[in-house]
Amino acid sequence: MKSNIVKILFTRFLSSLLTLFLLVSFLFIIIRLSPGDPTDKYISAKLGSELSEKIAEKFSLNEPVTDQYFSFVANVFRGDMGVSYNYRLPVFEVIWEYFSFTFVFATISFFLQMSLSIGLALCVMKRRSKRLDNLVTNASLFIYSIPAFVLGVALIYIFSVTLNLFPISGLKSLDYDYFTFFSQVLDKLHHLVLPLITLTLAGIALFYKYIKENMDEISHQTFILNLKASGMKEDVILKKHVLPNSLRPLISVAGVELGILLGGALITEVIFGLPGMGRLTVDSILARDYPLVVGCVFTAGAVMIAANFLADIIKLKIDKRLVKGILN
Amino acid sequence: MNSKIINLLLLTFIFLLVIACDSKQSNQKNRIVIGISADVQTFNSLFAFSYEEGAIADLLYPGLLDFRWNEEKGELDSYPMIAKSWQWAEDSSLIKFTLRDDVLWSDGKKLTASDVVFSYDIFSDPDVQSRLYGIFNQLFTESDGHIDIEKTFNVISPYEFEIRFPENSVPDLIKIVVPVIPEHVFKNVSREQLANHESSFNPVSSGAFKLKKWERNQSIILEADRNSFLFKQGQVSEMIFKVVPDYTSRMLQLKKGEIDLVELVKVEDVEELKKEEQLVVVPLFGREYDYIGWNNIDTDSFSRGKVKSNKYFGNINVRKAMSMAINKKEILEEYLQGLGELAASSVSPIFKSSYNYEVRPYEYDPDEAKRLLALEGWKDEDRDGILEKSMEEFKFKMYYPVGNPLREYAVAVVKNNLNSVGIEMIPEKMELGTFIDNLYERKLDSWVAGFGVPIPLDLKPYWYSDPNIGFLNFASYNNVETDKILDRLETKISNERKNELIKEFQKIIHQDEPVTFLYWTPNIIVYNNRIKNIRITPYGVLVHCWEWTLN
Numbered sequence: 001m002k003s004n005i006v007k008i009l010f011t012r013f014l015s016s017l018l019t020l021f022l023l024v025s026f027l028f029i030i031i032r033l034s035p036g037d038p039t040d041k042y043i044s045a046k047l048g049s050e051l052s053e054k055i056a057e058k059f060s061l062n063e064p065v066t067d068q069y070f071s072f073v074a075n076v077f078r079g080d081m082g083v084s085y086n087y088r089l090p091v092f093e094v095i096w097e098y099f100s101f102t103f104v105f106a107t108i109s110f111f112l113q114m115s116l117s118i119g120l121a122l123c124v125m126k127r128r129s130k131r132l133d134n135l136v137t138n139a140s141l142f143i144y145s146i147p148a149f150v151l152g153v154a155l156i157y158i159f160s161v162t163l164n165l166f167p168i169s170g171l172k173s174l175d176y177d178y179f180t181f182f183s184q185v186l187d188k189l190h191h192l193v194l195p196l197i198t199l200t201l202a203g204i205a206l207f208y209k210y211i212k213e214n215m216d217e218i219s220h221q222t223f224i225l226n227l228k229a230s231g232m233k234e235d236v237i238l239k240k241h242v243l244p245n246s247l248r249p250l251i252s253v254a255g256v257e258l259g260i261l262l263g264g265a266l267i268t269e270v271i272f273g274l275p276g277m278g279r280l281t282v283d284s285i286l287a288r289d290y291p292l293v294v295g296c297v298f299t300a301g302a303v304m305i306a307a308n309f310l311a312d313i314i315k316l317k318i319d320k321r322l323v324k325g326i327l328n
Numbered sequence: 329m330n331s332k333i334i335n336l337l338l339l340t341f342i343f344l345l346v347i348a349c350d351s352k353q354s355n356q357k358n359r360i361v362i363g364i365s366a367d368v369q370t371f372n373s374l375f376a377f378s379y380e381e382g383a384i385a386d387l388l389y390p391g392l393l394d395f396r397w398n399e400e401k402g403e404l405d406s407y408p409m410i411a412k413s414w415q416w417a418e419d420s421s422l423i424k425f426t427l428r429d430d431v432l433w434s435d436g437k438k439l440t441a442s443d444v445v446f447s448y449d450i451f452s453d454p455d456v457q458s459r460l461y462g463i464f465n466q467l468f469t470e471s472d473g474h475i476d477i478e479k480t481f482n483v484i485s486p487y488e489f490e491i492r493f494p495e496n497s498v499p500d501l502i503k504i505v506v507p508v509i510p511e512h513v514f515k516n517v518s519r520e521q522l523a524n525h526e527s528s529f530n531p532v533s534s535g536a537f538k539l540k541k542w543e544r545n546q547s548i549i550l551e552a553d554r555n556s557f558l559f560k561q562g563q564v565s566e567m568i569f570k571v572v573p574d575y576t577s578r579m580l581q582l583k584k585g586e587i588d589l590v591e592l593v594k595v596e597d598v599e600e601l602k603k604e605e606q607l608v609v610v611p612l613f614g615r616e617y618d619y620i621g622w623n624n625i626d627t628d629s630f631s632r633g634k635v636k637s638n639k640y641f642g643n644i645n646v647r648k649a650m651s652m653a654i655n656k657k658e659i660l661e662e663y664l665q666g667l668g669e670l671a672a673s674s675v676s677p678i679f680k681s682s683y684n685y686e687v688r689p690y691e692y693d694p695d696e697a698k699r700l701l702a703l704e705g706w707k708d709e710d711r712d713g714i715l716e717k718s719m720e721e722f723k724f725k726m727y728y729p730v731g732n733p734l735r736e737y738a739v740a741v742v743k744n745n746l747n748s749v750g751i752e753m754i755p756e757k758m759e760l761g762t763f764i765d766n767l768y769e770r771k772l773d774s775w776v777a778g779f780g781v782p783i784p785l786d787l788k789p790y791w792y793s794d795p796n797i798g799f800l801n802f803a804s805y806n807n808v809e810t811d812k813i814l815d816r817l818e819t820k821i822s823n824e825r826k827n828e829l830i831k832e833f834q835k836i837i838h839q840d841e842p843v844t845f846l847y848w849t850p851n852i853i854v855y856n857n858r859i860k861n862i863r864i865t866p867y868g869v870l871v872h873c874w875e876w877t878l879n
Contacts, residue, residue, distance in 0.1 A: 036761030040768065042377065050462035050473060054454055087369050088523035097544060153576060161580055168586065169577045171546055174361070174568060271574045275545030279573065283366075288761055 005316055012312065016305040021076075023301045024294050028072055031290055032065045038085050038288035059085060072294075081298065082291035086284070091295035095280070098264075099299060101171075102277040106261035109196055113203035114254065118243070120204070121211040125219070125238060137212070140205035152198040152271035159194060166194050169273035195272040199265050203257060210253060214246035248318060255311025259304030358878055359566035360859060362870075363578040363587040367545045367571045372528035373507040374451065374458040382459075383870045384548065384569065388533035389507035390558070392425060392444065396872070397783075397865035402680030404783060404867065406501060410439065410508055410534070420499060420820070427487040432555045433510050434531075434538040440486040446511035448475050455519045466497045466504055498820050502784050508534065536874030537567055545571055558874050567873060582607065588859055591869060593852040595664055595734075601854050608857050610864050611850035614678035617671045618735065618778040620654070620726070620742065620844040622647050623770065625804040630770050635804075638773065640724055644840055645700045651690040651844040653697035653749045654742050660847050663737045667852070671845035673834040674790060676781045678866045681823075682830035687838045689845065697749050708750050715750040723752040728776040729763040735776045738846065742776075767802045770795075775802075778849065783867055787833065788814045791842075805842035 039052035039061065056062050060071070075082060081091040124133050143151075160168045167173070173187050218224060219242050227237050264278025277296065284292035368381045376385035394409040411425040431439040448467075451460045452475040461473060468479035482490040493499045513527045522528070531539055536558035537550035548569040552559060570587060572578045579597060581587040583604055593601065593609075601607050622641035629636040641647055660668050669677065670689040677683050701707075706715040706722055715722040726742065728735045739755045746753045753774070758766070766772050779790065779800070792798030792814050793806040813833045817826060853869055855862060858879040863872065 034762075035765045036759070037765050037768075040761070040764050051457060051459075054457045054461065058457065088375065156577065156580060161584065168581050168584070169572050169574070170570070172543070174547060174549070174570070177541070269573075271577060273546070273572045273574065273577065279545075286761070 008316070009309075009313065012309060016309065020298065020301050020305065024076070024298050025069070025073070027297050028069055028290075028294055029065060031288075031293055032068065036288045037061075038290065040288075055085075059083075081295045084284070084289055084292040084295075086287050086289045086292065091291050094292060095277075095295050095299055098275055098277050098280040101275050102262060102264055105192070105195070105199070105274070105276065106258070106265070108192075109199045109203065109265075110254075110258050110261055112196065112200045113207055113257070116200075117204045117207035117211055118247075120208050121215055121246075122238065122243065124212065125215055125242070126235070133212075136208070140208050143201050144205035144209075146202075148198055148202070148265075148267040149271060151201065152194070152268060155194045155197060156271070167191050169271070171274060195268050195274060198271070199261070199268045203261075206257070207250065207254070210250050211246055214249055215242050218242045218245045244318075248315070251311045251315050251318075252308075255308045256304075258310075259300075259307035262303035262307065263300035357566070358564055359568055360564050360588045360873075360876065360878070361568045361570050361586065363572050363581060363590040364569050365571075365573055365575070365578070365592075368548065368569075370523065370528045371531040371533075371539060371542075372523065372525075373509055374456060375523050375528065377459050380569070383868070384550070386507060386535075387537050387550065387567070387870065387873065388531055388535045388539070389509055390535050391505040391507050392427075393501060393505050394872075395502060395867065397867040399865070400680070402678050402683070404502055410444075420493065421495070422490055422492050423499070423501075424484075424488065424490045427489075428557055429487050430557050431534055432557070433512075434533050434553055434555070435510075435513075436555070437510070437512055438486075439508065439510075439534050441483045441489040442486070443511045444489065444508050445477060445481045445483060446515065447506050447508045448481070449477050450509065450514065450519070450522075451506050453519055456522055460506060464504065466493060466499050468492070468494050498818060500784070510534075536563065540566070547571060552874070560874075562877055563874055564876055564878060582854060582856075585856065589853070589855040589869075591851060591853050593854050595667055595850070595852065598665070598667065598852060606857050607854050610853045610855070611667045612853060612864060612866065612869075613669055613848045613850050614676040614781065614866050615783075615851060616778055616780050617674065617676070617848050618738065618776065618846040619671070619674075620650070620846065621767075621772070621775045621777060621803050622650065622843055623773050623803055624806065624842055625770070627771055627773055630804070639720070640722065640773065643704050645704050646706070647841045647844070648690065649697040649700035649704075649749070650746070650751075651841050652693045652700070653751070654745045654844060654846075655692040656689065656844075656846050657692060659734075659738050659741050662741075663734055664847065664849070667850045668847040670847050673837045673845060674779065674781070674787065675785065675830060675834050676848065676866075678781075679785050679830075682785065682827040684831040684834040687834045690841070694745070694749050701749065701751075706750075713750060714752050721752065722750065723754070724773050725754045725756045726774040726776065727756045727758050727763060727766070727772050729760040730757050731760065734849070735778075739776055768799075770802065770804055772802075776846075777802075785830070787817070787830070791833075791837070803842045805840070807836060807840060810836050 038059075039056045042052040042055055060068060072082070083089065084091050084094050087094045120136060124136050156168055159166045167190065171188065171191050172184075173179075173191075176184060176187055179187055219238075224237060224241060227241060228234075262277075264276050264281055266276075266278030266282055268274065269276040269279045277299065281293070281296040281300070283289075284296055364380050366378070366380065368376075368378065368384060370376065370381060371385060371388060373385040373389045376382045390409050392409060392411040393414075394407040395404040396407060398405045408428075410427055410431055412428045413426045415424045417423070425441075425444075427439070427441060427444070429438070433439060448464070450456055451458045452464045452469065452473060454461065454472045454474055464473065464475050468476040470476055480492055482492065484490065510532050513532045514522065514525075517525045517527070529542065533539070533553070534556065536553060536556050538553040538556075540549040540551040542548050550567040550569075552563050552565050570581075572581060572587070575594070578587065578590050579593070579601075582590050583601070585606065598609055598611075602609055623638050624642055626636040626638050626642070637643075641650075656670055660666065660670060672687045672689040673684075675683055701715060701722075705717045707717070708715050710716065726739060728739050743753050743755055763775070763777075767775065767777070789798060789800045791801055791805055791810055793801070793811050795801065795804070810833055813829050813836075816829055821829075853864055860877045860879055862876050
């Protein structure tokens with residue numbers, strides 16, 4: 001069985017690599033064929049077009065797309081995604097600066113989404129109150145339908161402008177360096193509260209809906225009724241049998257959600273002035289910074305694949321029957 | 329279970345409250361916070377391409393001279409900066425500079441003439457591709473634009489040097505003064521690697537401020553350099569550039585006092601901001617105008633390498649009719665709420681000495697527009713409401729870039745205006761990068777765009793008929809007379825003659841109306857009234873900010 005799992009995982013890994021390669025290749029060609037020129041911004045009344053021509057020459061933008069593509073592929077195999085036109089730094093160096101924040105921010109948000117939605121679903125299931133169920137379901141639907149830019153601005157207005165409890169934007173105070181270590185930690189948390197609420201609320205609503213529906217379905221299955229008939233405590237049935245079985249179908253969705261979060265949360269990042277992957281990707285597209293666009297998409301693709309890969313491993317670990325299914 | 333949840337919620341609430349109360353509010357010491365929408369990528373003056381990068385780099389690296397806007401004359405006056413004096417040779421073939429001997433780099437070394445010569449060398453080096461590459465044609469240069477240092481400079485002593493100019497060149501100090509960068513920091517760095525070098529992110533500067541801290545995508549903190557020759561007691565001790573990408577957040581922070589100054593405020597926010605007692609609103613005109621471009625030549629023929637008159641807009645009377653059919657005043661009053669000025673040509677009224685006050689914008693006159701169109705054969709013979717000529721209807725697309733509400737509004741008004749004189753205009757939105765690309769390739773018949781006005785005034789790139797020189801002449805305007813004037817402006821002539829020629833140029837442009845000039849759009853600056861001694865001029869907002877003080 002173990003060797004079968006390794007085989008499955010290895011095949012998945014190879015196909016993931018191929019997917020990533022095809023993704024960046026497709027993007028590389030599409031973005032170069034699309035209109036717009038990254039050197040346009042170097043033309044001005046004062047400068048003329050000499051500088052833009054020099055820069056086009058430096059970044060090989062005048063060469064045919066096929067030549068550019070082959071040299072790109074050769075570089076990719078050497079682990080080099082090129083140099084960003086805007087930052088004039090290696091692409092991965094730029095991405096790392098943004099990704100490190102996105103990773104922490106997205107991971108915290110993901111765990112908050114998972115834990116709070118599970119907690120909420122358990123609470124509603126235990127109470128067995130139709131009114132509470134309706135209230136939470138409708139509230140989650142309402143929250144899910146609020147766009148992030150509306151929620152973010154509303155939170156800023158209430159908590160920052162009116163109540164003056166949280167900062168409007170940024171990751172830390174301007175006086176951060178003068179704080180004690182404890183105050184520095186609190187300062188960062190203070191700045192992250194509203195962005196985390198903005199990013200997390202919709203996810204909680206989404207996961208709550210999935211978990212609650214699954215729990216409802218599982219709790220009506222025969223083996224649960226048998227457990228109830230055998231006299232097992234409701235609380236134990238819910239935690240040890242209903243919840244684990246309800247989470248299984250959620251793992252794939254959670255994998256996708258984690259991948260999306262790690263790819264960047266553009267709206268939240270812009271509203272709260274946070275340095276994340278979403279902002280970097282959009283800025284690089286608007287500036288026609290081709291190597292950076294490809295690097296960002298590569299990173300987003302890689303984290304999406306990794307998150308799904310992780311979800312698959314967890315699924316295989318939980319349910320051995322899946323191995324057989326995949327092999328067949 | 330219920331009590332557990334309540335306890336948990338209570339605990340979370342208390343925790344959030346502790347965070348909210350513990351974090352210290354800004355003590356707003358002796359510092360000014362400026363809100364910017366995007367972070368800089370470098371502090372290296374060589375590569376300071378964006379507006380923010382340029383403004384900050386200019387604070388860190390002053391040039392030989394200082395320029396200040398003369399409101400009365402509408403031009404720049406020069407003052408000493410790193411150079412304490414300068415002397416022209418009688419025939420203008422040479423200028424001798426004497427530098428101050430008290431200018432120190434932030435690492436304590438002295439700034440000398442060799443730093444200045446090195447700066448000219450590196451800014452003009454084609455391997456560096458600096459933001460000023462290609463502008464030194466008034467000096468002795470090699471074929472690749474690199475300044476010939478031997479021929480151009482003569483260093484007399486550490487604080488004296490001469491710049492020699494080639495015969496027939498027309499030296500203009502404003503155009504050739506560069507920021508001075510430290511030779512001892514950059515001289516051993518490979519020129520191809522300069523952009524990535526540590527000094528690009530941790531600069532050794534000589535200005536009134538030096539970099540204290542850069543928190544990428546968050547803030548840039550400049551602190552007063554007490555060893556700088558520009559330092560004065562009472563000067564603002566910290567100038568902070570806070571990166572706030574979201575416009576609404578910037579406005580909220582401005583109102584709340586977390587930010588002291590913001591540029592490019594939207595017209596629709598002005599009334600509300602004026603209600604805030606602590607804020608001062610300053611609309612600055614004359615550096616940007618919007619216009620409707622009419623391609624004077626046929627786009628299809630141009631793409632095949634031929635030049636043929638545009639079937640609609642190749643005719644002067646038709647272009648004049650278009651300008652008369654458009655109610656520019658309505659857009660100005662309705663959308664810009666009067667915070668603008670109708671434009672008659674591309675010469676800004678800020679250039680008071682060279683502005684031709686006799687040239688007035690075409691008045692809104694649909695009847696006259698119809699008459700001119702009929703004169704050129706555009707008549708509605710089939711009575712369908714659309715004008716025709718030689719079986720061809722007057723119907724075209726007008727392109728405009730996405731993300732500019734003023735231009736979107738203007739296009740809607742223009743569509744209605746043109747419709748009422750029998751012209752069908754189809755508005756088409758286009759992504760900005762694609763739009764600019766199409767303009768450079770002269771692919772559009774008609775478009776709405778804007779131009780920034782350089783100081784000092786430079787008309788040649790916008791109106792010269794040769795596309796290699798007039799690379800911003802997107803309308804492909806061609807007139808021998810204006811070409812002659814633009815050439816004459818680059819010769820050795822007196823300032824009075826120059827002003828006369830520019831006035832003549834405006835007259836011809838007005839007669840030909842190659843595009844429809846709409847209005848001068850404002851850059852609205854809002855700042856907190858605790859900032860004193862601030863002088864906002866068309867030359868810039870942050871220039872001389874070391875002279876600002878705080879209440």
